[in-house]
Amino acid sequence: MEVYIAEKPSLARAIAEGLGVRGKEDGYIVCNGDRVVTWCFGHILQDCMPEDYDPAWKDWHSLPIIPQGWQLKPDESAKKQLMTIGALLQKADAVVHAGDPDREGQAIVDEVLEHFGWHGQTRRLWLASLDALSVQKALGGMKDNGGYAHLRDAAIARRRADWLIGINMTRALTNLGRDCGHAGKLSAGRVQSAVLNLVVARDRERAAFKPQDYIVLQASFSVDGGAFLARFRPGDTQSGLDAEGRLVDMAAAEAVMASVRGQNGRVITLAKTPKQQSAPLPFNLSALQKAASAALNMTAKDVLQAAQSLYEKKLTTYPRTDCRYLPVEQLGDAARILGALASVSGLEYAAKGADAARKSGAWDTGKVTAHHAIIPTGEMPNILTEKERAIYLMIARAYIMQFYGPLRYETQKLTAEVAKTLWDASGRLTLDPGWTVVGRDEEEDEKEEEQALPAVSQGDAVTCAEVEPLKKKTSPPARWTEGTLIEAMANIHRFVLDAQAKTVLKENEGIGTEATRADALEKLKEAGYIKADGKALVSTRLGGQVADILPASLKDPVTTAQWERRLTDIAAGKDGLDEFVDALAAEVPKLLASLGDAKIQVDSKLFPCPACGKPLFRRTKEREVYWECRRNDLHPDGKTVFLPDDRGRPLDRNTDIDCPDCGKAKLQRFKGRRADGSNYDFFKCPACAATFSNQNGTPVRREKRERTLSEHVCPDCGKPLAVRDGVSKSGRAWTRFDCTGFPACKKSWWGKDGAPDFTSPAGKK
Structure with a gap:
């Protein structure tokens, strides 16, 4: 029997349909040819916690924590499925590894096989899309699983690195917070700490920014063929300029306006340049998250969840991809996919107008990494949530754009001279809208529409009809949004000055991965380090304090990217798992020592513990x-x-x-x-x-009131009732009858006229 082990049920169902389903059992699917397909639930085996290695490590003050011999344990919620996989492996003659096509997917199934001591024949099914055609292609191209061992090691190395840094630094920071009266957990991690530093630095830059007022002069010029707007270009000898060459003196501005208003001049330079712009590439996850943040105000987590759901419904391809190119081999499937999209509401005209034979620059097999760009599969969408539909339409439009011609336009620039002053005008004339009939580039913010200049020639006469001062202010750097932060993580080299570090970061495509960047933002929000302010993400007071406390090496994106580079080398067999983890473990004590005696200021009033004098924590449980x-x-x-x-x-x-x-x-x-x-x-x-x-x-x-047995019995269990008398705080006397049938019966009734009133229960004793 051949056992296929998928990473999750949706993938298992797609594989089973490709093999031919014969029947379904609890935890697996029986297929043609003596084959069964079973599945994990993601990380069905998880890293042990510190106390699993040593009970003394349950104390958060036990630092550093560096396991000697790493261990995994079953996820409590998936033990039954794990037993099912184990039972199937006992009967198996061969296994097909069908984890997701990435290093995490490789490790998830490999570790299950190692958990059960499987050493038999194992092939690897590399499936990037769940549509029927992709499944059949993948089934016909399986390779020996042994060739992917280094990929598994890279995933394990990443996980252990995160464990070492996360566990040790989170406990150390949390201990510091508790010593200062902060009740919550203060987390730290190799990616989130670098991102937190980006947000804090941007907020502080904005807070320190002092806007400068300046003036832009805009004039309306008339010519024989029409009119246009132009802006004043100050000369080197112009008075009233600041150090940046901006006009800041209103008196100087008024003098310029007075000198040109109603005056004649001429066009002294004119340039018209034809240009074209190809369709934007299809989305990878980061680009999709950025575009959805700008256009739909969706969080990175929401975008990932929607894209993952579309993938599991077989409507789009694998979402956790860092690639924006497509293999040329799939170009032949374009007509089928476009035909299907022509039946989707909102895409009909765009899909029908597409030329399936057109090959855009996105089709380049040499640039495809482990997974190609996110595109529709051609399966028809059925019931989708509002967010799923919005993301599906974005993915589909980006795909359809590949089958339209380029946007062709003409850029126009002219300079007019009036009264010895220069005025610049620019324009843009669209010659062929090309792919823009499908939609604009979702990754770009809305731009101010450019004017189209009238038909003029160099030397033509112009007249300044009117001129006005536009009062402007210099702007601080923009606040981060979910989309721009995701993009910054993927292109972190833009924020590094060192040339060599820039190259390293660019080669390794930033910090984090397509699958983990959204999670890093969620962790920062959950810890209270950053918060949403409209579309923006801003740091909190707590986030700023933690950023100051964290060691520089943990906040430095260069350090984080170097870790990613080593993981890439491990996946390529150029570096070793143990060497990487051992080197990082040696750094942990230094990171802990760098925290020193740092303090965290809390807003609430502090009260000392009567036993140790440290601040007490205020807790709430079930409103208590x-x-x-x-x-x-x-x-x-x-x-x-x-x-x-x-x-x-x-x-x-x-x-x-x-x-x-x-x-x-x-x-x-x-x-x-x-x-x-x-x-x-x-x-x-x-x-x-x-x-x-x-x-x-x-x-x-507090006087003890003796109970005496009465002649009355419990109507429920027949045991004698004990009678007790007392006086309430208000001075009212009371009598209560308690059932003696303990522990089975714990009922009581108030007394009335010397007898139990069975219509007036007194509650449990």
Whole structure:
């Protein structure tokens, strides 16, 4: 029997349909030719946590944490499926590895095979798209899985690196935060720390920016063939300019306006240049996330989820790709895909007008990496969510554009001279809209529409009809958005000055991967380091403090990119898994030491723990507020301190009241809860354990009321009822009958006229 192991159920179903389904069982699909297809649920095996290696590592102060012999454990939610895979492997003669076509997908299935000790024949199914044609092509081109061992090692190296940095630095930062009264977890990671530094640096640059006022003079000129707008170009001797050559003096501006208004001049230079612009390339994930952020205000996470859902529905190809090119071998399938898109609402005219025989620059097999660009498969969309439909249309339009001609236009520039002053005008004339009939380039912001200049020639006379001053301000750098941050992560070399580092970063395509960049942004938001402000992402006060505390090497994109480069070398067999992890493990103590005695300022008022003096943390659980301190290593009894909330502050147990019974100690204050859910205060002596009610700060002995059996029995279980009398705080006497059928029956009833009133339950005892 041949067992196919897919990374997820959707992939398994597509493979099974390609093989021919004979029947379905719990956890696998039976196919033709004595073959079965089973599946994982992503990372069905996960890295062990520190306490799995050593119980002492459960304490967050146990640092550094560097495992000697890495281990995996089954995901609790997937144990049943893992057992199913194991049972199938016991019967297998051969295995087909059908993980996703990337290093993570390689590792996921490889580790399952290693978990069960499988050493038999294994082939690799490399499937980038779930449509039927792609499945059949992939099934016919399988290779030996052993050739992908280095790819698996790169995934494992990346995961262990993230584990070492994430676990150690997150615990260290969180400990610093707790020492200063911050209750939440402060996370750190190799990608998110570099991104946080980008956001913080941009926000500080904006905060320090001082806008400068300046003036732009715009004139309206008339010629025989029409009119046009032009702007004043200050000369070297022009008065009223700042150091940047901007006109800043209004008196000088008014003098220029007065000198040209109503005056005649002539065109002294004229240039018309024909140009053309090819269709933008199809999307990779980063480009899609940037475009959707700008056009639809969607988060990077939402875009990835929508694209992944479309892939699993077989409507589009693999989404986690970094490539924007397509293999020439798939050009022959264009007519079928365009024909299908012509039936999709919103795409009819664009798809029908496309020329399937046209070959754009996107078709270049030599530039295709592990996965080609995201394109439609030609399968017909059925029921889609609003976000899925929006992303599908963006992907489809980008594909359709490849089958239209280029945008052809003419750029026009002229300079007019009037009263010894120069005025520049530019224009653009569209000659053939080409691919723009399908839609604009989604990756670009809307641009101001350029004027088309009238028909003029060099030397033609012009008249300045009117001129006006446009008051401008210099602008700070733009705030980050999800889309621009994703693009910055992919093109981080643009933010590095060192020439050699620029080359390294560009070759390795930035920091993070197509699959992890959105997750890095989500982690920063969850930690409270950044937040959304409209479309923008801005840093918080906490984010700025953490960015200052983090070691420079962890924030430096060059360092992070170098890690990525080593991972690429591992995948190519040029570097070793153990060498990479060992080198990083040696750096962990240095990173921890760099934190020193850093402080984090919190906004809330601090209250000291009565056991260790460190700030208490305010917690909320099921609307119940309490205060705690988990620094057990500093507590005399080694236990966590819990204190109830007392009107917004931790309850102070200490009092100056001597115990009325023994006189040996001061009473301590406690809070209790009644059966009806209400709270009450009481005192307890730590010496003799006597308890007292708290009557407006005065201890009052809590008398024990004896229960006596009555002649009445419980209507539910038939056991005798015990009777108890008492007096409420308001002075009203009460009687209660309690069932003695403990523990099976715990019911009580209020008394009335000396008998239990079974219509008036008193609740549980």
